[in-house]
Amino acid sequence: MPRVSPCHRADECIKPKETDYDGARLRQLPGNLGIGHLRYPTAGSSSASEAQPFYGTPTNEPLNTPFGLCMSVNGNLINVEELREFLDVEARRHINSDSDSELLLNVYAHALTELGKSRVNSEDIFTALRTVYEKCQGAFACTVMIAGFGILGFRDANGIRPLCIGSRPSLTLEGATDYFMASESVALKQLGFSNIRDIQPGQAVFIQKGCAPIYRQVVEQRSYTPDIFEYVYFARPDTVMDGISVYRSRQNMGIELAKRMREVLDNQIIDAIDVVPNQGLRKKSVRRKLSPIECEFKGRNVLLVDDSLVRGTTSREIVQMVKECGAKSVIFVSCSPEIKNQHIYGIDLADPAELAAHGRKTDEIAKYIGADRLVYLTLEGLQAACRDAVEKKTGAEKDATTEKDTTAAKEFEVGVFNGEYVTGVPEGYFEHLSSVRQQGKKRKAVTLELTLNGSAESTDNPAVVTNSGPVYDAGPEYREDISIYNFASEIPSHER
Missing domain, CATH: 3.60.20.10 (Aminohydrolase, N-terminal nucleophile (Ntn) domain)
Structure with a gap:
């Protein structure tokens, strides 16, 4: 060997x-x-x-x-x-x-x-x-x-x-x-x-x-x-x-969301439906990257669909762009419930105070992002969408696994939505998490300043690591509302 x-x-x-x-x-x-x-x-x-x-x-x-x-x-x-x-x-x-x-x-x-x-x-x-x-x-x-x-x-x-x-x-x-x-x-x-x-x-x-x-x-x-x-x-x-199946679960989310929209929107007529594009765009970059086709929006009731609404900064800018095209009204719908709490298990969303849903009711969130209406999928609907997406194994794969191995999850960790975390949370952990985030922001600010001033190009500075490779607008690290860092750089990919 x-x-x-x-x-x-x-x-x-x-x-x-x-x-x-x-x-x-x-x-x-x-x-x-x-x-x-x-x-x-x-x-x-x-x-x-x-x-x-x-x-x-x-x-x-x-x-x-x-x-x-x-x-x-x-x-x-x-x-x-x-x-x-x-x-x-x-x-x-x-x-x-x-x-x-x-x-x-x-x-x-x-x-x-x-x-x-x-x-x-x-x-x-x-x-x-x-x-x-x-x-x-x-x-x-x-x-x-x-x-x-x-x-x-x-x-x-x-x-x-x-x-x-x-x-x-x-x-x-x-x-x-x-x-x-x-x-x-x-x-x-x-x-x-x-x-x-x-x-x-x-x-x-x-x-x-x-x-x-x-x-x-x-x-x-x-x-x-x-x-x-x-x-x-x-x-x-x-x-x-x-x-x-992740694919089936997302299809089911759309089905559950359609049911929810029927309940909330009654018989309101929708003229155009659009999926919110890559939210990795920073607010100041949205208008440079996205150019709406005015004739598709002018005089219409527009429905914007996104998988989630975290900080809402990019969503607010997109809603404003659609309205500037002459849309009669803009309805924003999210395939997940209101994100009101911190994620503590490996996804750094934001401090609670930075979340669009923090301390706001649904109509207040709609006003915050500039939408006329806002519809969230319920937590029950989201969980049902995932439970109903079990992938059934067939043939050789079915023969190679035991019944226990093929058991699919039926419950989920949803603390980011309802604040109930499956492990419980030690006293003082949220304060610790906020402190870590603040330190990270300070490091990023210092590194960004050094980079903009040209100091980051010095190989004698071990505190700064730059990535000379290409940057692709794909993957969660490019979402502004989900703060995710590329391990190759102190600067988040979406801020380069």
Whole structure:
């Protein structure tokens, strides 16, 4: 089998600015085990020094982790201060960054060390993982590479963040099997993987080098409540997540929204329907990017449809543009309910005071964005749309999974809409989150000022990392109302 060669320095890996479109650079890497990370950071700095997988400190020196651990995390921990104290006082471990992912890695590393073994086996891998579930609160879907030994994947006990696994005949070794874990099934399918199954809440899978996967229910499921915002916006439509087709769920949202509109709008005549375009446009960029065709709007009752309404800044500008074209009236409809609360599990929406629905009734929100009417899909309607989108497996995929594996989620994490979070929220966490956001804003402001003044081009300034690659208007990182950062830069992609 090919040798395993984990990266020990940043310049041995594929750097963010060196985009590997055809996979050529990836194929040049030696070894048969690997993990990657495409997600933005939601806690801590957004600089490249904290880009995952976590394998070293911001200065790229090896982390003090045993057994060559390297970890990628999708999610957000909500008891970070408690974990910092535990690692400092009890585990005597120094944390090098503000990232909660480094906390999770160190908790697991400490648990492995406490086993007192120079070499661990697969049973030890699962045993140490129990400590992670006991100590870490929040949402997490993780992959861990144990150098020269294998790959571990595990998911929080509520299943808030997604994780799935698939297999295919090996492309490089005759008679062998390749295994692949990812957040979305489409990543696996596009690379020819099949027998795709969701890793269940509280479940882990370990793939030892040269062996078949071992599944273990490490802790009992607390619930099966994936984040419903994945279906509303984040996931690709061709993904099946926790047994639910994202595409079908969005079709169902439209059906449920139509029912809601009949209830609210009575027999009001709609002359034109338009889907709100990419909301990644900043307010000052809307009029440069969008040019409405006046004859399509003039003298008509216009219905604008969007998946969600967060801050409302871009929506307000688009509504104004439609009215300037002579629209008789503008009705704005959202495929999700009012977003009134913070998202604490890995999607950095905004502080509550910045949300369009914060402290406002529906008619007041309509006035705020300049619309004549505003219609939200109800929370019950949104959940029903997702429940009714269960993807039924057939043929070989059905034969390859057990009845338990094909169970689809029936309940969802909806705290962003109703303020009821499945994990509960530790006292003081919201204040901590606001503080982190404010620090992030200050960092971005300083970096932007340096960039505009030309100072950012200096390679002697380690605090500033720029991305020289192309910028594409696709993906959630380009929405102004959902603050998501590209890990390759301190400057959000939509602000470059």
